[in-house]
Amino acid sequence: MYKTPISVLVVIHTIDLQVLLLERADHPGYWQSVTGSQDPGETLLQTAMREVSEETGLRSADYELTDWQIENRYEIYQEWRWRYGPDVRFNTEHVFGLCLPDMTPIKISAREHLSYTWLPWQQAAEQVFSSSNADAILNLLARAQFAQTNT
Template sequence: MVRYRPNVAALILNKDGNLLICERYTVPGAWQFPQGGVDSGEALEAALFREIREEIGLEKNHYDVLESRGDYRYLYPPDVRAKKIKKHGNHGQEQTYYLCQLKDDAPPINVNQSPQEFRAYRWIHPEEFDLDWLPSFKHEVYSSVMQDFFGISLMPES
C-alpha cells in the first residue's frame, strides 16, 4: 500500500499580486514555495503557521489565509523513496496548499532561519513560475496548483 506524508505549502501573495518563491539552500537554482511536513497529531493549519515561521520568519498575524486546496500527491523518485520509507514510512507526499495574502505591515521575509531551508527569495508574477526550477517528479503537482489557484497552465501543450 502506498503511503503519503501529509504536507502543507504556502502560496504567499504581496500587495502587488506577486508570489513568493524561495531558493533551496542545498540546491542552487531550485525554487519552490515554503512548505513542510505535518507532525503527528498536528492540524494542517497549525503546520502551515509553524512552517512559515520556521522557514521565512513570518508569524500568523503577518498574513491572511484566503483559501486552501488539498490532495495534491506525488511519489518520491525511486532513488529517494527507500530512504524516505525508512525515515517516516511514506512513499510520497500529499500536499495541502494555502493561498495567503501578506499584510501591509508584515516584516521583510527572512530566509536566514535555523536550520536554514532557503538561501534566497524573490517575488514573481505567478505566470513567471518555471517548472525547470523543480525536480521533474514535482512538475504535475505544481502545474495543477498553478492552474487551480491562478488559472495558469505551466505544462507544455501537446
C-alpha cells in the same frame, strides 16, 4: 525519526499576485513556495503556520491564511526518499495560500534556503521545479477573480 508523508504547500502572494519563491539550500536552482511535513499531533493549519514562520519569519496570523482544499498525491523524489520510512514512496500535499498586502522582506532559514525572490505569478509558475507548486500558483488568478466577483 522519519518524516510523515503528509505535507503542506503554502503559496505566499500579494494582492496583485506577486509570488514569493525560496531557493532550496540542499538543491541550488530548485525554487519553491513554502513547504513542509506535518509533525505528529499537528493540524494541517498548524503545520502551515509553523512552516511559514520557520521558512520566512512571517507570522501568518497577521495575514490571511487560507486552506485551498486542494490535495495532491505524488511520488517522493528519489533524492529525498531517505527522509521517510523504508516503504514510503508517496506524499500527500495540502495546499494553502497566504495573502500579504504587498511584498515584504523575508528572513529565510539559512539551513533550508539560499535566497528568496518575489515574481509575478506567471514567472513564478515557470520558475518552480514542482508541478504541483506550478499548478497552485497558476490557480492564483482564478482564485483572485473569484474573490473579486464575490465581494
